[in-house]
Amino acid sequence: MPEQQDQIYHQPVLLDEVIRYLDLKAGGTYLDCTVGGAGHLMAMLKRTQDTTFIGIDCDPDAVAYSRELTSAYSKRCYLIEDNFINLDLILDKLNIGGVDGALFDLGVSYHQLATPSRGFSYEREGRLLMNMSPVTESLSDRLRRVRKNEIIKVLKEFGDVRNYRKLGQRIYDARRNLHSTLELRRLVEDSVPRRFLKKNLQKVFQALRIWTNDELSNLSQALPTAFQRLGKEGRMVVISYHSGEDRIVKRFFRQLKVSGKARLLSKKAMKPSDEEIRENPRARSARLRGAEKCASS
Ligand SMILES: C[S@@+](CC[C@H](N)C(=O)[O-])C[C@H]1O[C@@H](n2cnc3c(N)ncnc32)[C@H](O)[C@@H]1O
Structure with missing residues (x-):
């Protein structure tokens, strides 16, 4: 079993909305492309009887x-450790042509953030890893060969970081000696005024995590593949936590709508209720979008 730091592995976000949007059909086949702690997946398994689920996660702990x-549902629930960009290969290997729905709940799980040895958190000491999958290069290794302009661009574009040039220069100068999360934190502390510190730490760590795991390019690659695998009236639901992710999803769904290939399940992105945010503050940045493949497409 994975190293377990806290009682809860992950609290699923917008759970009722995901289930309503996916509109699970008896006898159908559904993809959960980001299984995490199986919060959404377990809820879907419990609500269905003869529906099959394929769950994917690139993190062996999550799987x-x-x-x-x-385990009680192992006859109709297949879990695969892989990157969701390999969706076609995964489905081909399982001999599955089309699916009735696909869920992407992007970003990191609470377990990943709360496990110091994974190196995602600026609050806990750990090696500067941040790779979700063991086949992905860690952040400290990637930093060792980064170009200065690239690190500045990452901080600006993925993080909207204050003083991104100054901090980018500092990270670049320290790149061969940055081994731990708290070493990186100290660089941020030295570059940003106190009153902006917490927000900036969040932004810097999130930007570097997105970069380490190629999160935006993975998403851009996987969305068309998942859509192509949907059967007629199949549905896709995506929850994003970062404006860059949501922009990619919004544009992708808009193109599908304009070309008559899909209809949007709601005009605007759905957000968690105040009550959900009170109970689970990590849900606050979530934005859910859904689309249904047109019967004629
Ligand atoms: C927000 S969590 C999912 C939580 C899950 N829905 C639940 O209810 O427990 C996101 C998960 O997606 C996984 N992930 C992120 N990018 C991935 C990728 N490209 N391929 C496969 N899994 C990915 C992460 O490892 C993480 O476990």
Whole structure:
């Protein structure tokens, strides 16, 4: 079992909305492309009887945890450790042509953030890793060969970081000696006024995580593949937590709508209620969008 730091692996976000939007059909086949702690997946399994689920996660901890949690459903729930950009290969290997729905709940799980040895958190000491999958290069390794302009661009475009040039220069200068999360934190502390510190730490760590895991390009690559695998009236639901992610989803769905290939399940992105945010503050940046493939497409 994975290293477990806290009781809760992950609290699923917008759970009722995901289930309503996916409109699970008896006998159907559904993809959960980001299984995490199987919060959404377990809820879907419990609400269905003869519906099949394929769950994907690139993090072996997530797959191990979810496999145990969903063991009672192993006859209709297949869990695969892989990157969702390999969706076509995964489905081909399972001999599955089309699916009735696909869920992407992007970003990191609470477990990943709360496990110091994974290096995602600016609050806890850990090696500067941040790679979700063991086949992805860690942040400290990637930094070692980064060009200065690239690190500045990452901080600006993925993080909208204050003083991105100054901080980018500092990270670049320290790049061969940056081994831990708290070393990176100290660089940010030295570059940003106190009153902006917390927000900036969040932004810097999020930007570097997105870069380490190629999150935006993975998303851009996977959305068309997942849509192509949907059967007629199949549905796609995406929850994003970063404006760059949501922009990609919004544009992708808009193109599908304009070309008559899909209809949008709501005009605007859906946000968690105040009550959900009170209970789970990490849900506050979530934006859910859904689309249904047109019967004629
Ligand atoms: C927000 S969590 C999902 C939480 C899950 N819905 C739940 O209810 O427990 C996101 C998960 O997506 C996984 N992930 C992120 N990018 C991925 C990718 N390109 N391929 C596969 N899994 C990915 C992460 O490892 C993480 O476990």
